[in-house]
Amino acid sequence: MSLSTASAPALSVTELSVRYPGPAGPVVAVDRVTLTVEPGGALVLVGESGSGKTTVARTVLGLPGHGAEVTGRVELDGTDLRPLDERALSRIRGRRIGYVPQDPTGSLDPLRRIGPQLTEVLLRHGIATGRGAARAAVPGLLERAGIGEPDRIARSYPHELSGGLxxxxxxxxxxxxxxxxxxxxxxxxALDAVVRSQILDLFASLRAVHGIALLMVTHDLTAARRIGGRVAVMRGGRIVESGEADQVLSRPRHPYAAELVAAGAGVAAVPGEGDRR
Structure with missing residues (x-):
């Protein structure tokens, strides 16, 4: 069951700024960004490389990087995360905030089978009361992620799986x-068009069925449109335009957003339901 409540946004970021030390003085990576994600809702951050969108996401996770100077508020279900120390944040990451990196090897241990990795997370965060209960929960978790043959996948090492799996x-x-x-x-x-489409559908299912809010970073405007919800366009560390996905991606108001949409960000389209084989 999701821990989000209807009384507060799942995520609220207020006047967030992130600076890094540079040879000529502080470098501003994120400049006074404000955004919200409602329970079960979605916000997609789009923009070119270096626009600050990944820095926003990592700062939400409490991982802005070495030497970062961070100001502003990052609230999860109404609780400000900024004053928390690393020990408290590590309890929140995984338990109340899930993270999916671009490269799954960033979250999967290549030396351990998938099942034991899931078991360890359930035990670490107190979701399962014992190792047996944690192991029993693994197949259902893999099925929720759209994985067939969950028992086989649980026994597999990451390198034995395809990129999509x-x-x-x-x-x-x-x-x-x-x-x-x-x-x-x-x-x-890093996924081909068909698998990309399936992963986007999985995110939609997690939102609709389990009420999980989604903050997604992408340069793929077709994926942003497919996710729906709200879109925020970033440039130079700032949000230059935000709104409902259909409005921003079909009728952008800001000149940079219009250029980004016109260019299509140079990515291939994601196939729809009728395009799958």
């Missing part, structure tokens, strides 16, 4: 503790 396993890991918020950083970039 590795990403599904990473998503299973990210949502294993029923977080209220899922942060996904370019989660479909």
């Amino acid at each position: 590795r990403q599904r396993a990473a998503i299973a890991l990210a949502v294993s503790c029923a977080p209220g918020l899922l942060v996904a950083d370019e989660p479909t970039t």
Whole structure:
């Protein structure tokens, strides 16, 4: 069950700024960004490389990077995460915020089978009361991520799986503790068009069925349109336009957003239901 409540946004970011030390003085990566994601809703951050969208996502996770100077508020279900120390944040990551990286090897241990990795997460966050209960929950978690033959996949090492299955396993890991918020950083970039479409459908299912809110970072405008919800266009560390996905991606108002939409961000289209084989 999601921990989000109807009384507060799943995520609220207010006047967030992130600066890094540079040879000529501080470098501003994120400049006074404000955004919200409602329970079960979606916000997709789009923009070119270096626009600050990944920095926003990593700062939400409490991982802005070495030397970062962060100001502003990051609230999860109404609780400000910024004052928390690393120990407290590590309890929240995985339990209340799930993370799906661009490369699933960033969250999967290559030396361990998928099943034991899921078991360990359930035990670490107190979701299962014993190792036997944790093991019994693994097949259902893999099925929730759209994985057939869950018993076989649970016995597999990451390198024995296709790219799409590795990403599904990473998503299973990210949502294993029923977080209220899922942060996904370019989660479909390395996948072919058909698998990309299936992963986007999986995100939609997690939102609709389990009420998980989604903050997604992507340069793929077709994927952003497919996710729906709201879109925020970033440039130079700032949000230059935000609104409902259909409005921003079909009738952008800001000149940069219009250029981005016209260029299509140079990515291939994601096939619809009728395009699958």
